[in-house]
Amino acid sequence: MSKPIDQSDNAVPPNRRRVLECMAWAGTGVVWTVAGGVPSSRLIGSAQAKTAAFSFVQISDSHIGFEKPANPDSLKTLNEALDQAVALSTKPDFMIHTGDITQLALPQQFDDAAKAIGRAGLDVHYAPGEHDILDAATAKAYMERFGKGARDGAYYSFDFSGVHFISLNNVVDLKKNGLGFLGPDQLTWLADDLRDKTDSTPIVVFCHIPLWTIAPEWGWGTEDSQQALALLARFGSVTVLNGHIHQLMQKVEGAVTFHTARSTAFPQPAPKTAPAPGPMLAPPGQLRSLLGITKVAIAPGVSPLAITDSALAK
Structure with missing residues (x-):
């Protein structure tokens, strides 16, 4: 299993064009709403969908313990992100990390x-990052604290208000250059998990490393993301949420919308x-x-996914 590289700060100054291309670096929390099973998002602080059935908040890459110049106090910025989530005019039904x-x-x-995440007072569903599971000992520690409802491989699913949520683990047995990997056991589990779901069931997948x-x-x-996506291909609405790259990017491929979240700790450079x-x-x-942070609201009659996000400060 590959271990995360503790790299020095990358002093590449951002410019406006790069920020626009990446739709802003670092960790954002998008407000997601689900309407008629179709997730859509908006900037925190903007008008909320009036017919939202439920909503949840996504945070990512808090990197607690990071103390380098890019952010000497990652716990402080995580708490600021949580303050923003708690201050939402409509309380989210849960949070994913x-x-x-x-x-x-x-x-x-x-x-x-x-302790920090707990004070938000929300039910939290986690997917592990490569900084959370380094070996057998840390995998055990992760599962004890954040693996509620998960299998031994730290993957699981749950249903909420007609939407099927799937948390995948693609940070164990990393491949060349640190590419994520799901593995045959998890893919077999995924096929079985989806078997009894109708094609019209809205699916939300969340994991750490992008599936695109x-x-x-x-x-x-x-x-091996294509094998997972092949299993999801029959569904009419699939949303895939992840972190890892610390910047907002979006891709729509057929009925699948991919969205990467910002970090609450520090930005990373855009590719190339x-x-x-x-x-x-x-x-x-x-x-x-x-x-x-990111908030997702699911409400009847909402048009196709529109990803937005809000910063900790303007």
């Missing part, structure tokens, strides 16, 4: 993260704008404009 809860999977980092190939040379993709991925120094005073 798409991995890299901690920087090095140390017991104190797990404890600090659990963004930058294979940086490990921004999952080697730096020699390697890794923590990136933001211009002075601009870090919080590159961090945030």
